[in-house]
Amino acid sequence: APSQDSLQQSETGKETEEQCFRIKVSAKHLASPVFKACLLGGWNESSTFLENGSTTLTVSGWDLEAFLIVMRIIHSQNNQLPRRVSLELFAKITVIVDYYKCKDAIAFFSDIWLDDLESKSDLHLAGAFSRDHMLWMWVSWVFRRDGIFRRSTAVALKYSKIHISSLGLPLSTKLIYQLNVDRERGIE
Known part of the structure; x- marks a missing residue:
């Protein structure tokens, strides 16, 4: 709401x-x-x-x-x-x-x-995780753009130095939880 x-x-x-x-x-x-x-x-x-x-x-x-x-x-x-x-x-x-x-x-x-947006995006040029990756994750989740979703989550898992948050976006709490579990596993 x-x-x-x-x-x-x-x-x-x-x-x-x-x-x-x-x-x-x-x-x-x-x-x-x-x-x-x-x-x-x-x-x-x-x-x-x-x-x-x-x-x-x-x-x-x-x-x-x-x-x-x-x-x-x-x-x-x-x-x-x-x-x-x-x-x-x-x-x-x-x-x-x-x-x-x-x-x-x-x-x-x-x-x-x-x-x-995708044609002008540097989503594939990772190197750092940013707020834009979470925005991409959000729009690709809602509009079922699997390729964009996979790329944005891959960047989050590989480059996020801190706990991944939803930034107030109504992303599934299960998704955010799983991203953080996978991120922690990747660090270990």
């Missing part, structure tokens, strides 16, 4: 209010089973939705740019989508897609963006 904290630290160290997004939803585009459950499953929003055919949802905890990209894909606003995204932005998009379980709805764009 999105962060439950109402405040977060900014880069300057000052507390800032977390951004909330209000989105109007209708029955036209229920590409997410999470939205479908919210609108049809007895939640507070569902009564308004069933009466009016639309309602407003408030969501928070997401990167605004990433969230808007996902919403634009779901609502077929393709002319407003970026042709390329950074690995960082794609990882944020992937968190949202995973949470709302709408991977199929963005499959076309995720394939294009992943192919582009």
Whole structure:
């Protein structure tokens, strides 16, 4: 789920209010089973939705740019989508897609963006384990890119000098545990 904290630290160290997004939803585009459950499953929003055919949802905890990209894909606003995204932005998009379980709805764009990112990546040039390897591990896990997943985990196992963490990404705890077990075995 999105962060439950109402405040977060900014880069300057000052507390800032977390951004909330209000989105109007209708029955036209229920590409997410999470939205479908919210609108049809007895939640507070569902009564308004069933009466009016639309309602407003408030969501928070997401990167605004990433969230808007996902919403634009779901609502077929393709002319407003970026042709390329950074690995960082794609990882944020992937968190949202995973949470709302709408991977199929963005499959076309995720394939294009992943192919582009992979073609420019130095993932195969190991030598050091970095945050980017964890981002690659995350997006390849969700979008089932086995080759990328194997390369990123191989780099993690070979070059990580410290305990491997999920970096707050919703990677399986079993996966992170197993990576650390395998990493420790490799050190011995």
